Amino acid sequence: MDTMLMRLLVSTIVVSLLIFIILLIKKLLNNHMTLKAHYHIWYFLGIPILATILPWNNFHFVEGTQYFKSLLFFHRDAPSTSEGINGVDAFQAPNSDLLHDFTVSVNKATPDFVYHTFFTVWVIGVVVFVVAAVYSNYQIYQMKKSAVAVNNQKLNELLEVCKELVGVKSNVRLRETSLITSPITVGIFQPYIFLPRKTLEAFSLNELKYVILHELHHHKSKDLFVNYIMWMFSIIYWFNPVVWYAIKRIRIDRELACDASVLNLLDESGYIEYGHTIIRFADKKYDRTLEQFAPGIGGTKKQIKQRIQCIANFSSDSLLLKWKSKVICSVLGIVVLILAPITTVIASPDDVYHFSGKNAVYEDLSAYFEGYKGSFVLYNPSKDQYQIYNREMSEQRISPNSTYKIYSALFALESNVISTNNNKQEWDGKFYPYQEWNQNQNLTTALSRSVNWYFQNTDREVGRKQLQDYFHKIKYGNKDLSGNLDSYWMESSLKISPIEQVQLLYQLEENQWGFKSENIKAVKKSILIDVQKNKRLYGKTGTGMINEKNVNGWFIGFVDNGENRYYFAINIQNKDGQAQGSKAAEIAKQILQHKKIY
16 A cells, blocks of 8 residues: 555656746746747656556666665655563564564554555545546537537538648548537547537638637647546646646647647738637636546637737747757656656565566465465476465565575675674673573574574674675565665565565575575574474574564475475465464475475
């Protein structure tokens, strides 16, 4: 939910900034732009929406923007950790004979109901505007049904002459209807010009020529398509007054550009007649719901006054002015094209790992997950085959919690913060919620007891930049270290999917990253959980506790039977607070036993 709101918030900021930039350019360079350029420059508002649709994360923008996000400490929801001494917010699994599933609670600054409330209000607004859009189009449909064809031969001949003048080849149809008082144009694929009933009686043929030229230019300029884009803006950003102001300005600029196009076809004597024709439609507006989709020659008195002033001052655009307009629009276009995907990627939480599905077998293990949402991934490198339960959740990135400590240990060793022979850390005397934490630790005890303070110390010594480099090197999940350096892996910014967990364990075992072999061995030794005959079980649990509820349980590891290795990752989730790493380990062991792996 917060992901959706974050995208909406960032896109709102981007769109609002873009509107301010456009208004500033129009103000500062007013005399260096044609009337058409003043209108066309608004087209760039469509790029941010397009950017949110395109899959930028499949490109290489992510790598660069992760650094940018870290520099800004951009964080979606920075929880605070609590390592209190009363044990209320701490958890230890009951079956901790093999696994010390220790965790502490993080407190979300923003409760979920806040996100739900905002999202619900936004959705209600969207629904209202969608209904209004449907109603408007229904009215247009009804108008088409009730309108009658104009059978006046002179007027139809005039239409053909005007089409040739404007350069329109489509089959534009003239219709009369009593539902409007000002001419309008509708229909993107099948264009219609609707005239108010008795227009032929009230206007001369010359005045109707100006009306038709105006409406044909709306069709030629694809203004109806622009109207639908504007309405899409209204639906998404209905709460943003900046967008509503921009839409109002776009309508005015659209009519001014259309007037300029008509005037370019007339001689100076026609300017006055065209202006008089427009004045006759002042305030004769059609239904306001139609106004959103159907451009027309009419408008409010204020709009008509502004248009008349422009007509009075009109002169054909010079070649220099046209080139200036092209340069201004091109520069703005380049800036928007660069910024749009970057801001979109920054807003993107990278919450999904796009797995190819190659060599994957999907199976139903739901019987093992009773009462939990979850996924299980098993990788057999000898067959290069994945066995996956719950494809969607296996690709969903979530906080790694204490499973991250495997890699924190490796990074500390590679950075020489600790070494294989000297990895002891002194307890600082602070009283932590688990007695096992309140003593000196070495790498093995720190991993087996999942001691937070040990890895928080090593992370601080390694440093954010070096950690970020390591995350990029091993391609760890979303590689997002933004937020507090002590807690980014605890229900915070860092996230990884079960499939990626398995892939990383395989790469760790194979040392595909070129780390020191003694460091790899030290980490493996520290996560050895159990030995049965010739089989060894390596693994690490992780539990995500939010506001004193266990919502996210991990168990990742591998089984070495001497001949083969099997890499696995299981994740369970439960909003009632029952999802802990020890439960995930229990389910994983049942599955591994059933598959006769361990």
